[in-house]
Amino acid sequence: METVLLFIVGILIVLVGLVLSIGLHEIGHLVPAKRFGVKVGQYMIGFGPTLFSRQKGETEYGVKAIPLGGYISMSGMFPPQQTVKVGEDALESHARSSTTSVFQTLVQDTKKASADTIDDDSRTFYRLAVPKRIVIMLGGPVMNLLIAIVLTGVVLCGFGTQQVSTTVGSVSECVLPATSTATSCPADATRSPGAAAGLAAGDTILSIDGTRISSWDQSTAIIQKAAGKTLSFLVERNGARVTLAVTPIRTERYVTDAAGNVVTDSAGKKETQEVGFVGIGSAYERVQQPVTAVLPAVGTNIADVVTLIVHLPERLVGVAKAAFGGGTRDANGPVSVVGVGIMAGQIASTNSVPIVDRISYLVGLMASLNVALFTFNLIPLMPLDGGHVAGAIIEGVRRFFAKLFGRRDPGPVDIAKAVPLTIAVSVILGAMSLLLIYADLFKPISLG
Structure with missing residues (x-):
């Protein structure tokens, strides 16, 4: 009975740590967004139905039922649809011909949804200067990096190795x-x-x-x-x-x-x-290690995650073979959040391991989770933070060369056009998550 309770405690520790990491990640976006004057309508931890929320000023703060992510809703994430000038009036072009493709419809719907959040065009995300947009989008991953550094410091300098x-x-x-x-x-x-x-x-x-x-x-x-x-x-x-x-x-x-x-x-x-x-x-x-050992350790952790991402397709094939065949899971392979929780439960319930070692392992596990969140979110694909950063950088380069050669300002990059790619990436990420969750439940990595 004690072993079962400790297993549950280990899972709960990771769940709480994950929620806090997500919450701080979104604060990393929220603070600079508000600092730069962007209107933020929502700050939410999780997805799905809202469990509870509270309105403070112009922002609704809340927690949703599925604690596997989070978001902030900023006004004008995408440039609005082009308008046609008629005298002093501007009429939004909503007409869709019968030949409009599904992808064009998705792009237009996304832009309309973004436009519906705008009540003051001067406080929109897309109007910000490129550096400010980059700061906002990097705020989340950087927060995860700072968490990882602090937790790694606790493990190396506090508990020791x-x-x-x-x-x-x-x-x-x-x-x-x-x-x-x-x-x-x-x-x-x-x-x-x-x-x-x-x-x-x-x-x-x-x-x-x-x-x-x-x-x-x-x-x-x-x-x-x-x-x-x-x-x-x-x-x-x-x-x-x-x-x-x-x-x-x-x-x-x-x-x-x-x-x-x-x-x-x-x-x-x-x-x-x-x-x-x-x-x-x-x-x-x-x-106990010196403080100078912390950053190299985090750097090594980041390099390991990058290597894992680069070889992710073949690693997922290995996971599938282990999950649906007779293979064994790679102890250094990818895992879902469920897998992280199971590993935490395993180590928390291992009575043969001293309590100090178990606590150190759990703290290190949360540090590694934040390193993964930092690295993965920097991938330059929508809907990840790195996709928004890539769009801002492309816009900055276009404007730089336009100014250099005396050309007209090309205006903001319409990253809403990447919505089809965003959907494709989301589907792939969803399928990958389902595979990993299935493997973690029925063929988990054993730490024993």
Whole structure:
């Protein structure tokens, strides 16, 4: 029962974090929009039916039933339809011929809906200077980036990260070759040098043969080169210093690269080598990182998301195979918000993990979610924020060259013409979300 409750708590934490992230994202749009004088009719978190709302000034603030997004409604997001001058009057051209295409109808309907929000043309979004429009549209993603930086700082500088220490975490009772599949020591197995010498979990290695040990890799390198040679281990045990004589034996171990991955030969067989072996494993300790480590960590996270987006089509194929076939989910592959919640529930309900580690993981998960929101929203396609930014940049370039060559101002870029593309992108995103949600529900990524 406790495990189930913790699982639910993990999901609720992510849900609350998601709603707050969305809310702050929209505030990132709202504040500069109001600052630049744009009329904002609505500020909404979520989609679908409105659960509750409150009118404050000219803006309605509210929460909707489906907390998977949000929006602010700005006056005049798109330039109104062209008008025909008749004397001093301007008559809006609404006539649609029988040959008007479906796409043209969509564009006209979008422009009309935008025009209906205008009661003061001087306070419209499309009238703003290009830099101000870019600031408004980047405000949301930048807010997610700032959230990610703060949460990453909490994880690295507050909780710290788990790192290999110079303390012994485990001692093997016997020696088994790397290719052995045994899960316990056979009766005729050779006792490990570490156990024979009296090394115990919790011993901190201070020096080996007089060489001061500052990292676990350093001790491993010394041991692997000393097969058959007796080494003097100076360890700290319960506050006292103890000297032990340890003689590594020669045994077969897999060859690993710098990243710790097992090296294979041209035939795909795992390579082995004979090295000195003591039979001890390191303990991990939580080490707080300097503030200077935060931005590089966020940058690495952004790069990972960009790589994921670039390879998204093939990754989605893998998700589909896992969801509808017998494959397994890639632990580093795409997940939906539902998947993020399930992962949060898994880690929150894992009693074998210390509570500090669980909290750190959940905070880091929210940081990664905000990095994803930041990066994904910068894709230069409507209806994402990056699509509006791209439209503003194109308009700025057109006006720059028009002014440079003494031509007439070409006016605002009519990004409403991209509505068909917007619908196509929305359909694709919707299909992708449904696939990921299905996979996360019936073939979730396991953290165990």
